Amino acid sequence: MDRLDQLEAQAIYILREAYANFDNLAMLWSIGKDSTVLLWLARKAFFGHVPITLAHIDTHYKIPEMIEYRDNLARKWNLNMVYGENTDALNDKQTFPDGNVDRIQCCRNLKTEALKNTLSGAWKRYRMNHETGKYDVDNNKEPYTGVIVGLRADEEGSRSKERYFSPRNKENDWNLDDQPPELWNQFNTDFAPGTHIRIHPILDWTELDIWKYIERENIPTVSLYYDQGEGRRYRSLGCYPCTTPVESTAKNVAEIIAELESGKFSKIAERSGRAQDKDDGGGLETLRREGYM
Amino acid sequence: MKNEDFLRLVVVGHVDHGKSTLLGRLLSDTGSLPDGKLESVKAYCKSNSRPFEYAFLLDALKNEQAQGITIDAARIHFQTKKRDYLIIDAPGHIEFLKNMITGASRAESAILLIDAKEGVMENSKRHGYLLSMLGIKQILVCINKMDLVDHSEKRYEEVKQEYSNFLKEIGIKPKGFIPISAFEGDNIAEKSKKMDWYKGTTVLDFLDSFEKSKASFEKPFRMPLQDIYKFTDKGDDRRVFAGKIETGKINVGDEIVFLPSNKTSKIKTIESFNTPVMDSALSGESIGFTLEEQIYVKRGEVICKKTEKMCQSSSLIKANIFWMSHSPLTKDKTYYLKVGTDKVKMRLRSIERIIDATSLDSNNKEQVERHDVAECILELNDPLAFDLAKDIEELGRFVIVDEYLISGGGIITANMDKRASKIQKQLLLREEKWEKSSVTFEERSVRFAQKPCMVLITGEKEYDKKPLGKMVERELFDHGRNVYYVGMSNIVSGLNIDIKKNSSEHVRRLGEIANLMIKSGTLIIATASDLTYEDIQMLKMIVGEDEIKVIKISSENGASDLLLKPDMDMKENTIAILEYLRDERIIFLP
Ligand SMILES: Nc1nc2c(ncn2[C@@H]2O[C@H](COP(=O)(O)OP(=O)(O)O)[C@@H](O)[C@H]2O)c(=O)[nH]1
Numbered sequence: 082m083d084r085l086d087q088l089e090a091q092a093i094y095i096l097r098e099a100y101a102n103f104d105n106l107a108m109l110w111s112i113g114k115d116s117t118v119l120l121w122l123a124r125k126a127f128f129g130h131v132p133i134t135l136a137h138i139d140t141h142y143k144i145p146e147m148i149e150y151r152d153n154l155a156r157k158w159n160l161n162m163v164y165g166e167n168t169d170a171l172n173d174k175q176t177f178p179d180g181n182v183d184r185i186q187c188c189r190n191l192k193t194e195a196l197k198n199t200l201s202g203a204w205k206r207y208r209m210n211h212e213t214g215k216y217d218v219d220n221n222k223e224p225y226t227g228v229i230v231g232l233r234a235d236e237e238g239s240r241s242k243e244r245y246f247s248p249r250n251k252e253n254d255w256n257l258d259d260q261p262p263e264l265w266n267q268f269n270t271d272f273a274p275g276t277h278i279r280i281h282p283i284l285d286w287t288e289l290d291i292w293k294y295i296e297r298e299n300i301p302t303v304s305l306y307y308d309q310g311e312g313r314r315y316r317s318l319g320c321y322p323c324t325t326p327v328e329s330t331a332k333n334v335a336e337i338i339a340e341l342e343s344g345k346f347s348k349i350a351e352r353s354g355r356a357q358d359k360d361d362g363g364g365l366e367t368l369r370r371e372g373y374m
Numbered sequence: 375m376k377n378e379d380f381l382r383l384v385v386v387g388h389v390d391h392g393k394s395t396l397l398g399r400l401l402s403d404t405g406s407l408p409d410g411k412l413e414s415v416k417a418y419c420k421s422n423s424r425p426f427e428y429a430f431l432l433d434a435l436k437n438e439q440a441q442g443i444t445i446d447a448a449r450i451h452f453q454t455k456k457r458d459y460l461i462i463d464a465p466g467h468i469e470f471l472k473n474m475i476t477g478a479s480r481a482e483s484a485i486l487l488i489d490a491k492e493g494v495m496e497n498s499k500r501h502g503y504l505l506s507m508l509g510i511k512q513i514l515v516c517i518n519k520m521d522l523v524d525h526s527e528k529r530y531e532e533v534k535q536e537y538s539n540f541l542k543e544i545g546i547k548p549k550g551f552i553p554i555s556a557f558e559g560d561n562i563a564e565k566s567k568k569m570d571w572y573k574g575t576t577v578l579d580f581l582d583s584f585e586k587s588k589a590s591f592e593k594p595f596r597m598p599l600q601d602i603y604k605f606t607d608k609g610d611d612r613r614v615f616a617g618k619i620e621t622g623k624i625n626v627g628d629e630i631v632f633l634p635s636n637k638t639s640k641i642k643t644i645e646s647f648n649t650p651v652m653d654s655a656l657s658g659e660s661i662g663f664t665l666e667e668q669i670y671v672k673r674g675e676v677i678c679k680k681t682e683k684m685c686q687s688s689s690l691i692k693a694n695i696f697w698m699s700h701s702p703l704t705k706d707k708t709y710y711l712k713v714g715t716d717k718v719k720m721r722l723r724s725i726e727r728i729i730d731a732t733s734l735d736s737n738n739k740e741q742v743e744r745h746d747v748a749e750c751i752l753e754l755n756d757p758l759a760f761d762l763a764k765d766i767e768e769l770g771r772f773v774i775v776d777e778y779l780i781s782g783g784g785i786i787t788a789n790m791d792k793r794a795s796k797i798q799k800q801l802l803l804r805e806e807k808w809e810k811s812s813v814t815f816e817e818r819s820v821r822f823a824q825k826p827c828m829v830l831i832t833g834e835k836e837y838d839k840k841p842l843g844k845m846v847e848r849e850l851f852d853h854g855r856n857v858y859y860v861g862m863s864n865i866v867s868g869l870n871i872d873i874k875k876n877s878s879e880h881v882r883r884l885g886e887i888a889n890l891m892i893k894s895g896t897l898i899i900a901t902a903s904d905l906t907y908e909d910i911q912m913l914k915m916i917v918g919e920d921e922i923k924v925i926k927i928s929s930e931n932g933a934s935d936l937l938l939k940p941d942m943d944m945k946e947n948t949i950a951i952l953e954y955l956r957d958e959r960i961i962f963l964p
Contacts, residue, residue, distance in 0.1 A: 093660035248414040
């Protein structure tokens with residue numbers, strides 16, 4: 082088995098453990114490459130099916146192509162697709178693009194709060210109706226107790242302290258240094274009432290692993306990752322007011338791999354195009370502590 | 375990064391014995407540092423008139439990592455002529471032991487550092503013990519700071535001797551010892567001129583002689599069953615048995631056995647998604663397969679091959695445990711033990727000895743406290759399939775869950791139930807020769823709206839359980855169930871007339887009779903006093919752990935499915951039992 086085989090087998094093992102141990106399980110799908118690889122791994126784990134709800138937080142500032150891509154795949158792969166949003170903040174224009182709050186507060190409103198309340202079931206969820214192809218209000222208001230996240234340890238510092246299964250309390254808090262141990266392939270799958278567990282199947286993957294796997298498996302990705310002839314592409318996808326592309330002429334997966342292997346970005350953070358990271362002092366620790374992903 | 379050949383390395387040792395320094399050295403001597411990094415940290419120290427420390431260098435690197443700059447350094451890498459090394463961060467402070475253990479449990483090799491001047495300390499011993507428990511076989515011991523002891527061979531031999539003696543007592547043989555000075559770089563990448571008396575190799579050469587973990591596909595096949603999938607609602611009729619192969623290999627057509635249920639079948643297909651069709655699979659792979667013959671097994675069972683040595687099953691084991699939680703491991707509490715994908719209720723029966731990491735003295739504690747290493751006997755509620763750690767470590771290690779959190783870990787060193795292995799052999803034969811009925815279990819269940827099983831009422835001798843058993847039988851019968859009350863005396867003076875009074879053979883035969891009756895679709899109510907823990911476990915093996923419910927009437931707590939109080943009257947207890955059977959869906963509405 083080569084490195085990708087090993088990473089794949091481990092991720093599948095973790096996904097199946099999650100599925101076996103949690104009744105209310107959701108997988109966050111940001112449409113980005115990491116969570117899309119995760120979705121693909123779920124299809125692998127469950128032999129072509131995805132028996133897990135996919136949850137997306139719609140900030141309404143995503144690049145439109147991303148939402149289109151999401152719904153196309155949801156239909157094609159017959160996904161249990163759910164999204165949530167911070168309707169109040171959007172209506173009251175409590176966003177950065179509206180000029181009323183700073184970037185960090187905007188992330189807090191549109192992502193952190195929306196995510197927390199979507200997962201807990203406090204706010205409305207919208208579920209794709211595969212008959213009409215539209216989203217209906219979801220009747221299920223149960224909190225998700227297991228949340229699968231496509232987090233990678235190499236992305237930024239605070240993430241390298243995570244476990245595969247990280248228990249979180251009600252407030253989404255986590256104590257970096259006092260996490261329970263995780264030995265061999267035995268994970269913390271039990272949780273106290275009111276708490277939940279974050280599950281990280283691709284924690285050990287690097288950006289390069291992700292692209293090599295996308296190439297090997299031929300996983301569909303959004304075209305925003307590739308240069309469309311203007312010498313620019315997105316390395317990390319977010320909301321358009323706060324995401325800038327990198328200079329690159331990589332037009333396809335193979336060229337991205339070559340670019341990464343050349344070391345071109347070895348001194349530039351993957352998320353450097355994401356403005357909120359800088360505003361949060363680089364490590365995203367504040368936002369992360371509050372439950373941001 | 376070369377993909378195939380990388381070795382996961384953990385560096386451990388007592389605090390201040392030089393872990394960071396050695397790491398920094400390894401990185402700089404292998405040219406694995408970013409250009410100018412070392413110089414800039416040194417310059418920084420100088421301009422702030424602080425002595426240079428390799429620890430600062432590591433901090434600086436981690437800082438950059440915190441900003442996400444390195445693309446393929448989730449953790450720290452260095453490279454030798456031979457291969458890549460991935461260093462697993464393992465903080466040495468006792469408070470961080472949980473993190474050290476988490477990291478080290480994923481390493482395949484380790485360097486253990488001992489300060490030549492300070493000598494063997496508490497954590498030198500504790501870490502040595504933990505490494506062996508975690509299954510790390512390739513351990514290199516470096517006696518560091520040789521410059522502080524004038525590069526003295528005598529001192530080196532002293533420390534080496536002391537530590538070897540300790541390791542020997544706990545049954546560990548390190549791969550080697552090297553005298554080094556991490557700070558000065560002696561014997562790290564190059565042989566030191568200051569220690570001519572040392573004839574061995576350098577640290578780097580030694581690491582390169584480590585082997586990638588032995589191909590575990592040469593061991594007997596083991597796959598803990600993770601789940602059984604059937605996505606009929608998605609138009610898929612396959613019934614797929616999924617899991618990750620821990621050891622060995624499997625081919626289409628192989629005959630397999632599920633333990634502890636002893637059910638057998640044959641591999642029909644190996645299933646996967648977006649790969650070419652597979653007809654065999656190896657250890658390390660996450661796969662699934664379909665079976666020729668449909669059988670009922672559940673998550674947690676271990677799949678073995680009929681032609682190979684199989685795992686053991688038993689509910690009484692001896693283990694070495696390492697405890698990590700603030701609340702101690704005690705005898706009056708029920709825990710969960712997780713091995714492979716199985717999870718069984720567990721109680722601490724006895725502590726054989728607590729190994730004091732400092733003195734190796736055993737002392738008589740009544741509980742296992744945080745950071746203790748202890749040899750214990752554990753009682754499990756249901757039979758567990760496992761291997762001894764020395765045979766197949768993948769199936770010989772476990773964690774203990776207290777409330778919600780993993781609180782301890784350990785390895786299984788012995789099967790304490792001597793009867794269990796004999797019974798297991800008999801059961802394997804029974805399953806193999808079993809003539810299957812033309813009527814299925816489901817058909818029988820549906821006819822009587824019940825899940826046929828054995829309801830065993832046991833407990834204090836003073837409490838007469840027979841009338842209770844019969845009252846439950848009457849109630850169930852009146853509600854249309856197919857039920858029969860069996861008292862021990864029905865068997866003892868009949869079928870068992872040839873057996874001595876106190877033989878465990880009585881219990882075995884009760885089990886076999888119950889098994890036949892359950893197969894016939896009957897719900898059996900049995901009463902028996904004086905059953906030992908081992909007796910009940912034997913019954914569970916014989917009829918299957920899901921086909922038996924143990925109801926205990928006792929004023930004390932104890933392992934059981936339902937605990938009733940002797941001071942309740944019979945009517946109340948009958949109602950409680952019926953309610954329990956409904957909750958467990960042993961009886962249901964047609
Ligand atoms: N003289 C000498 N000092 C050393 C050597 N290795 C480490 N040290 C010092 O010992 C102290 C503790 O080392 P450090 O690597 O931080 O230990 P850690 O706590 O195990 O990571 C530091 O002041 C180091 O400079 C050595 O080989 N010789």
